[in-house]
Amino acid sequence: MAIALLYNALIFLAAAVLIVPLVKRLGLGEVLGYLVAGVVIGPSALGLVPDADAVLQFSQVGIVFLLFVIGLELKPSRLKLMRKAVFGFGSLQVAITTALLTGLALAAGLSPAAALVVGFSLGLCSTPLVLQLLGERGELSSRHGRYAFALLLFQDLAAIPVLAAIPLLAGDDPLASGWGHMLSEVLIAVGAFAGLIVGGRYLLRPLFRFAAATRSREVFAGTALLVVIGAALLMELAGLSMALGAFIAGVLLADSEYRHSIEADIEPFRGLLLGLFFMAVGMTAQIGLLAERPGLVLGLATALLAAKWLSLVVATRAYRGDWKVALNLGALLSQGGEFGFVLLTAAGAAALLDPALVGLLVLAVSLSMAATPVLVQLHARLIRPLFKAGKPRRDFDRPPQNGPQIIIAGFGRFGQIMGRILQGLKIPYTVLDINAEHVDVVRRYGNEIYFGDASRLDLLEAAGADKARVLVVAVGDIETSMRIVQRVKRRFPHLRLYARARDRYHAQLLMRAEVAYIIRELLPASLELTREVLVGLGIPRDQAQHTVDTFRPHDERALERQLEAFGNKQQQIQTIQQAARELEELFEADEDVATTAPGRPAERR
Incomplete structure (x- = not known):
């Protein structure tokens, strides 16, 4: 048999x-x-x-x-x-x-x-x-x-x-x-x-x-x-x-x-x-x-x-x-x-x-x-x-073979910042972006960018994904981002993935997919603005910076605990509430964290 x-x-x-x-x-x-x-x-x-x-x-x-x-x-x-x-x-x-x-x-x-x-x-x-x-x-x-x-x-x-x-x-x-x-x-x-x-x-x-x-x-x-x-x-x-x-x-x-x-x-x-x-x-x-x-x-x-x-x-x-x-x-x-x-x-x-x-x-x-x-x-x-009238549908570009070792998927506001730094350092990179009009605008400024869907394996191969070392997933749409990650993990397992997360849920999906490095797109800017708000309240700048620096690793640990409860809404709510209590205790126990902001009692509980 x-x-x-x-x-x-x-x-x-x-x-x-x-x-x-x-x-x-x-x-x-x-x-x-x-x-x-x-x-x-x-x-x-x-x-x-x-x-x-x-x-x-x-x-x-x-x-x-x-x-x-x-x-x-x-x-x-x-x-x-x-x-x-x-x-x-x-x-x-x-x-x-x-x-x-x-x-x-x-x-x-x-x-x-x-x-x-x-x-x-x-x-x-x-x-x-x-x-x-x-x-x-x-x-x-x-x-x-x-x-x-x-x-x-x-x-x-x-x-x-x-x-x-x-x-x-x-x-x-x-x-x-x-x-x-x-x-x-x-x-x-x-x-x-x-x-x-x-x-x-x-x-x-x-x-x-x-x-x-x-x-x-x-x-x-x-x-x-x-x-x-x-x-x-x-x-x-x-x-x-x-x-x-x-x-x-x-x-x-x-x-x-x-x-x-x-x-x-x-x-x-x-x-x-x-x-x-x-x-x-x-x-x-x-x-x-x-x-x-x-x-x-x-x-x-x-x-x-x-x-x-x-x-x-x-x-x-x-x-x-x-x-x-x-x-x-x-x-x-x-x-x-x-x-x-x-x-x-x-x-x-x-x-x-x-x-x-x-x-x-x-x-x-x-x-x-x-x-x-x-x-x-x-x-x-x-x-x-016979039915193609007006503006013909634009075909995806075919990036040159044996491209640079860095591929950026998505070149909006997020990806462009990275591109400017790499360009300033004279580090070559290849960009794939699905928005044809956006590609045309970026090209006018002399940037090397190709119109294409980064979730398509044939275009990634043409962009040199089999020889590249790094893929940066900078697209904002969660479904598209995860589709790229999943296909790349299966087809190009050697690529080291760096990804932009739209929110905590997106970050958890990327963590479950074992992406090498994840950055939540609003976190750095929101922490920087929080620091300036604290300074505006009269808190010394170094003390405000220390407060923000204390919060960030705590938030990362809380995110990892929430990942363990992924899919269990009740357990996630409990984890979030527990993290909030732990943060209060952490700030109270830290002598260098600002506690004398206007409107808040100076004494500790």
Whole structure:
């Protein structure tokens, strides 16, 4: 058993390492590379891994992790703002696509019930494929990226009742069994859905607080895996989508202080399992059918792509989206999806569809998924340039290779001070800043600065991060700062990190990430101003300076104690109150600390 598992793991890794980089070098993306690798090692080609269905079932855990990470990026407030796009655009597109494909199925001679199931099943898109392509191209936050995500979320929700209704559509006596079964399934699903939201709201943070208190990364990572798999399994047992359960768990944790740590622990599992999923899809494709009936199979796949492209363009325009968004969505979402496999297989098992027809449709869906990366590339090269009007989007700069040994990420008011000192000392440095207008202004003064996102590893490599000694994270946004730190820690562990902390919470996140040196941006200035206020009150300057110097190490020790209580709000409050009492006692015990300021009694308590 162990040898078989190791053998399969070796086959998958070898196929991914040999084939995916080759396909990616051709400009076709990682997804198509994984699909091709799956076809090569699957039963239809070399047959190195014969049980493709078992691999596909297991690899769907990759979709679970993907949706969990997506949920972590969506705060509940942002998800609330998306509700119109989810239920408005989503329902409109599903209705138009289902109607069009159902009509084509009726014209092909299927019964009304079978045609409806086929039309809806083929109308679903591939969530992991689309999100992976959007992520590769950095377009998740673009307008068409938001529309695509809203549509995929609605489709996942809409597929559940259709899956429950298939036995009803196939049954002879719906009043005796179908409706009652469907009603019970819906009640169980609603109960599980509500239970996950309520339980997650009140249990997830205490659970991660307990895990963080152990100060063990393995325990914390295990807790993250427990939450993802537990939420997915709960939804699966209730007849809902595993991915939906993981997505909800991610959204519930999106506002939590543990978000960045959870994402860093989950990311390696997500990437590996998602690649395995695409390979499994390639393995399950019945390439033998393509060889036997190439005209029919290719015709079905082409008709599916064309019909869905047309329905997406019509739905987007009807929802008042512009032509650019409509055509982007048409290229991105015209494939079938993995939920289509599930629905078509269930319809075949219920004798609603002929097994031979199910095999043909599943192969057509697989081919449409394989064609999507190519279509997206062609669309980007041929169609998108036609819509570039006005000021073109500026590309990131490419810093020179073998740059200086100091890289500064962010060159606002904070980073510029350091840059001026380094420049005065004639110490070379490289700067990356995401604000294009700011970069242009700074360049006018003769500074070497490059427009780019410092969280992108390819730009850091181009800036010489593999040979640099120091990276200064001077960006003000907490999320961006932590994203840079986490990626650099994984990819360039030799870099010594110095970071600007916006506040105490940000400082604690950086301390948990083991950043070498952290400075809270307001602390030095506030201490200097406090000293001047004390002098203005009539306290001798040396005495005022000693007071400030006494406070600073005390505050650092208090911050470290608060870090131990990270995530436990009640314990942090107690720690802050205790630190305040200790500071009073410290000042009272120090003979050199000012105690005779105006308005304060001179005697000691």
